[in-house]
Amino acid sequence: xxxxxxxxxxxxxxxxxxxxxxVAANEKEAEEYADEIGYPVVLxxxxxxxxxxxxxxxxxxxxxxxxxxxxxxxxxxENVKKYDANARIVGVLVQEMAPQSTETIxxxxxxPQFGQTIMFGLGGVFVELLKDVSFRIAPITAxxxxxMITQLKAYPLLKGFRNSPPxxxxxxxxxxxxTSRLVMDNPEIKELDLNPVLAxxxxxxxxxxxxxxx
Ligand code: ADP
Ligand code: MG
Numbered sequence: 001x002x003x004x005x006x007x008x009x010x011x012x013x014x015x016x017x018x019x020x021x022x023v024a025a026n027e028k029e030a031e032e033y034a035d036e037i038g039y040p041v042v043l044x045x046x047x048x049x050x051x052x053x054x055x056x057x058x059x060x061x062x063x064x065x066x067x068x069x070x071x072x073x074x075x076x077x078e079n080v081k082k083y084d085a086n087a088r089i090v091g092v093l094v095q096e097m098a099p100q101s102t103e104t105i106x107x108x109x110x111x112p113q114f115g116q117t118i119m120f121g122l123g124g125v126f127v128e129l130l131k132d133v134s135f136r137i138a139p140i141t142a143x144x145x146x147x148m149i150t151q152l153k154a155y156p157l158l159k160g161f162r163n164s165p166p167x168x169x170x171x172x173x174x175x176x177x178x179t180s181r182l183v184m185d186n187p188e189i190k191e192l193d194l195n196p197v198l199a200x201x202x203x204x205x206x207x208x209x210x211x212x213x214x
Pocket of ligand 1: 019042044051052053054055059061095096097098099195196207208
């Protein structure tokens with residue numbers, strides 16, 4: 001499994017927008033990086049043993065100043081040690097806090113029969129409970145990507161519904177196309193998971209990325 005900062009570097013290479021980030025090796029570095037990135041920031045554990053970071057108490061959001069950052073740094077180390085005493089902690093990721101918006105999920109999975117396959121869905125209950133997702137075999141075209149989005153039952157939410165404003169569909173199409181290129185160029189990727197990708201009225205931003213190699 002690639003660590004979140006490693007997976008995000010690859011995303012950046014392929015033009016997938018991600019939250020600005022730096023990996024801190026100690027508390028002081030975390031404070032410095034937070035100052036550089038600008039508040040609010042999010043801190044996350046970076047550990048090869050921790051796959052679901054929030055389950056381990058390894059994600060703390062909305063840190064508004066240096067003292068929030070140093071408190072969160074210590075809290076994350078404490079939480080993660082309690083969760084898994086053997087987890088190796090490579091560092092703590094300091095990242096830009098992305099404003100709340102509609103959460104989408106972009107995934108790829110290498111199917112033994114069909115090869116690299118791209119997935120799209122809306123975050124939370126839509127994927128987990130309603131299984132409202134779409135799949136296409138890679139490589140995909142822009143038309144394929146657009147269809148993957150519009151065929152979802154939850155598409156009206158992205159188009160703009162009640163108090164949720166319309167999402168930038170072109171930006172999401174861009175993320176799907178970049179993901180397709182990324183996995184086609186790197187056949188050793190077994191699984192890719194961008195969860196969530198926040199959809200904005202203008203643009204989209206990947207907040208978490210995971211890549212599993214064969
Ligand atoms: P994991 O999926 O490993 O538990 P995530 O990185 O996805 O960890 O973080 C958990 C949740 O915290 C995300 O689904 C998102 O809601 C929120 N979050 C994480 N990073 C950010 C960020 N940079 N900006 C805003 N929200 C974030
Ligand atoms: Mg996640």
